[in-house]
Amino acid sequence: MIRTQIVKSILDNVTFLFLCALVAQTSVAADGSRVRIRGSAKDGYQLYVNEEHFVIRGVGGTSHIELLSSCGGNAIRTWDAASAEKKVDGKSLLDHAYDKNIFVTVGLWLGHERHGFRYDDPNSITQQRDEVVNAIKRLKNHPALLCWGLGNEMEGPDGKGDSVQIWKEVNTLASLVKKHDPDHPVMTVVANVNDAKLATIKKYAPLIDILGVNVYSGSVGMDKTLRDLGWEKPYCVSEYGPPGPWEVASTTWKAPLEPSSRSKASTYFAATSSILDATSKDGTQVGQKYCLGGYAFLWGHKQETTATWFGMLLPTGEKTLVVDAMTKAWTGSWPRNRAPILQSNRITFAGKRVGPGEILDAHVEYRDPDSDDLSYIWEIVKESTDRKIGGDAEKRPDIIESRVIDGSGSDQIRIQAPQKTGGYRLFVTVRDGHGSGCSENWPFFVSP
Amino acid sequence: MRNSGMIQKLNRMKLRWCVLLVLVAVLSSVKSDLLAQDFGDSKSSTLVTKAWEALAAGEHDNVTAYTKKCCELYQDEAKKQQSSLSDFAGGDDDTIHSYWALNDVGTILFIQGESLSQQGKSSEAVEAYKSLVDDYGFCQCWDPQGWFWKPSEAAVAKIKELDFDAQLDD
Numbered sequence: 001m002i003r004t005q006i007v008k009s010i011l012d013n014v015t016f017l018f019l020c021a022l023v024a025q026t027s028v029a030a031d032g033s034r035v036r037i038r039g040s041a042k043d044g045y046q047l048y049v050n051e052e053h054f055v056i057r058g059v060g061g062t063s064h065i066e067l068l069s070s071c072g073g074n075a076i077r078t079w080d081a082a083s084a085e086k087k088v089d090g091k092s093l094l095d096h097a098y099d100k101n102i103f104v105t106v107g108l109w110l111g112h113e114r115h116g117f118r119y120d121d122p123n124s125i126t127q128q129r130d131e132v133v134n135a136i137k138r139l140k141n142h143p144a145l146l147c148w149g150l151g152n153e154m155e156g157p158d159g160k161g162d163s164v165q166i167w168k169e170v171n172t173l174a175s176l177v178k179k180h181d182p183d184h185p186v187m188t189v190v191a192n193v194n195d196a197k198l199a200t201i202k203k204y205a206p207l208i209d210i211l212g213v214n215v216y217s218g219s220v221g222m223d224k225t226l227r228d229l230g231w232e233k234p235y236c237v238s239e240y241g242p243p244g245p246w247e248v249a250s251t252t253w254k255a256p257l258e259p260s261s262r263s264k265a266s267t268y269f270a271a272t273s274s275i276l277d278a279t280s281k282d283g284t285q286v287g288q289k290y291c292l293g294g295y296a297f298l299w300g301h302k303q304e305t306t307a308t309w310f311g312m313l314l315p316t317g318e319k320t321l322v323v324d325a326m327t328k329a330w331t332g333s334w335p336r337n338r339a340p341i342l343q344s345n346r347i348t349f350a351g352k353r354v355g356p357g358e359i360l361d362a363h364v365e366y367r368d369p370d371s372d373d374l375s376y377i378w379e380i381v382k383e384s385t386d387r388k389i390g391g392d393a394e395k396r397p398d399i400i401e402s403r404v405i406d407g408s409g410s411d412q413i414r415i416q417a418p419q420k421t422g423g424y425r426l427f428v429t430v431r432d433g434h435g436s437g438c439s440e441n442w443p444f445f446v447s448p
Numbered sequence: 449m450r451n452s453g454m455i456q457k458l459n460r461m462k463l464r465w466c467v468l469l470v471l472v473a474v475l476s477s478v479k480s481d482l483l484a485q486d487f488g489d490s491k492s493s494t495l496v497t498k499a500w501e502a503l504a505a506g507e508h509d510n511v512t513a514y515t516k517k518c519c520e521l522y523q524d525e526a527k528k529q530q531s532s533l534s535d536f537a538g539g540d541d542d543t544i545h546s547y548w549a550l551n552d553v554g555t556i557l558f559i560q561g562e563s564l565s566q567q568g569k570s571s572e573a574v575e576a577y578k579s580l581v582d583d584y585g586f587c588q589c590w591d592p593q594g595w596f597w598k599p600s601e602a603a604v605a606k607i608k609e610l611d612f613d614a615q616l617d618d
Contacts, residue, residue, distance in 0.1 A: 194595070220608070221601030228536065249504070262616065263609075270608035325612065341616050 032141035033103070034183045037209055037292075039280075041232035044289040046280045047185075049103060049146065055279045056146075056293025057272075057330045058105070060239055061300045062086070062093055064313060068299060069100040071323055072330035076102055077238065077295045079152050080109040081135035094144045103146035105187065105295070106139055108132050108177075110151030110170070114390070117154075119165045132173055133180060140181040147184055148177050149238070153191040153214060157390035161190060161197040167204040174207035185209035189238045191390065192218065198229045210292060212238030217247045219271040223278040223291055237294035240271045245305040245387075251351050253423050255383050255443035258309050262342045265325035268296060268312075272329035296326060303396040305384055306425065308439045314429065318437035339436035340366040340374055347426065349417075350442035356419040359405060363412040364428055364440065372432035378404070378413045383423030383443060400424065421447050487514070492522045492552035499559045503566075511563040518556045526553035526584055533586045536598065544588055544596055554580050554587025558599035561606060570610050577603035577610075 039045035058075030111117025155161030189212035219240040245256035278291035301311030321339040343365040382397040407413040431437035488494040495518040502510035529550035557580040564573035588596040
């Protein structure tokens with residue numbers, strides 16, 4: 001009898017919880033976000049989320065939502081739908097974002113010809129359309145959804161990007177998105193712009209609502225560039241950051257020189273300020289502002305020439321000086337805990353050739369604005385030989401077991417160069433023990 | 449007597465060596481000045497090319513010398529060309545190249561800004577960038593990859609970056 005009552009009670013509770021979950025689910029569906037673009041080419045454009053003016057202070061990435069929120073960010077962008085749905089700690093990225101009042105541009109990945117996708121193959125096209133529509137059906141009612149990011153650089157990172165076939169298909173997909181979800185704008189994302197690319201998009205993909213432009217060195221002048229090229233619809237800087245490895249000077253052995261953490265921070269700040277300057281501040285239609293905001297790249301870390309080039313966070317999750325710069329640009333204030341700032345360095349072998357096993361001396365000086373004690377990790381890493389284009393995944397090169405002669409863990413080190421001929425980089429990673437850090441590297445070449 | 453003669457002879461030798469050393473030093477310094485003053489055919493495009501090369505080699509004094517020379521010879525024409533425009537010159541490549549003085553003086557000021565920035569001379573770098581933006585804002589620079597870029601837009605970014613960098617030390 002008692003057992004029966006216990007079982008009944010459990011069943012009642014389970015039923016109750018199930019119904020609660022169902023109601024919550026229905027409530028999310030019913031409360032899906034409603035996003036509109038208002039304005040015109042003559043007056044400028046503004047984005048409205050649930051009737052409130054919204055300037056995108058965003059990043060590209062899939063994690064660390066709480067940190068983003070605390071830094072003044074309000075949006076995140078993924079490159080595919082799976083990243084937005086993937087569950088971490090029992091919740092999807094969209095759910096985590098919703099909890100922190102962050103909005104998500106969900107990427108709808110479109111095939112790239114350089115990866116083998118064929119825009120002239122009916123089967124591939126049909127499959128891709130099905131995948132896009134299914135993702136929209138699954139996610140369109142989520143309250144954290146901001147926009148659909150239809151493709152990313154599928155026109156190719158180099159060349160003119162004016163394939164009529166690709167842009168016609170993008171237009172077809174945009175019409176499908178709108179048919180299934182009229183409440184969220186469609187953005188397509190290109191690798192920089194040129195006149196041929198923009199002319200083709202205007203002619204063959206007129207259903208696109210927002211042009212997302214991935215641009216690094218030229219991000220500050222993007223507003224003027226687009227106007228000069230005759231773009232008259234809303235746009236967004238969908239990726240920006242430091243000058244890419246393809247845009248900087250290299251050593252004689254073709255190792256691109258990664259900007260310092262300090263230089264990167266300045267670049268992000270300047271780019272973010274320019275993007276915000278190009279947006280309408282308060283929703284008034286003054287000044288013909290076409291920009292809706294931007295997404296800094298990358299909220300996280302990845303191997304692209306080096307493990308630190310584009311990462312705004314260290315692989316261990318600490319925020320870098322770049323994040324402080326973004327916070328300053330977004331909010332006008334510094335974050336509560338600040339990252340160490342490089343003051344000077346003495347790396348006499350940087351960019352040079354050294355002998356096998358040669359003793360190398362390196363010294364860095366950092367200032368921590370909060371006077372935190374800093375820890376230092378020095379590593380020698382092989383120069384990457386797995387270099388790709390368009391952000392394709394690269395293999396991280398090996399860390400070399402190096403003989404530290406003196407100074408491990410401090411701001412200066414005496415270390416022995418590897419014996420094997422080849423390109424290397426000396427990395428230093430500095431942490432303040434309170435969630436901030438930074439990293440620098442200097443290439444050198446070992447030859448007898 | 450014999451010793452005193454020897455000493456005098458030694459002193460004379462020392463003096464000759466000193467004079468020789470001074471001469472070598474003077475000549476070598478003159479030679480390096482002469483090298484720095486190698487303006488080629490002094491065309492604005494030549495000076496810009498040399499300034500880029502000097503920047504890449506970290507020869508900052510030479511960057512300054514080429515910049516000064518280019519401005520001295522071509523700034524009047526560059527300002528005239530700038531004032532004839534109300535926006536960046538458009539049209540075909542030849543049309544844009546026809547603003548050669550404006551394009552080269554503006555570009556060389558950008559190079560000078562880069563050079564000063566690399567030397568940590570932030571306020572002087574900002575001055576160079578501002579001069580470019582204010583006086584030669586419509587200059588364009590041909591990129592060998594096949595397009596024109598706008599040094600004044602890059603200079604605006606550099607000024608913002610230097611302003612922010614200064615805040616880091618506050």
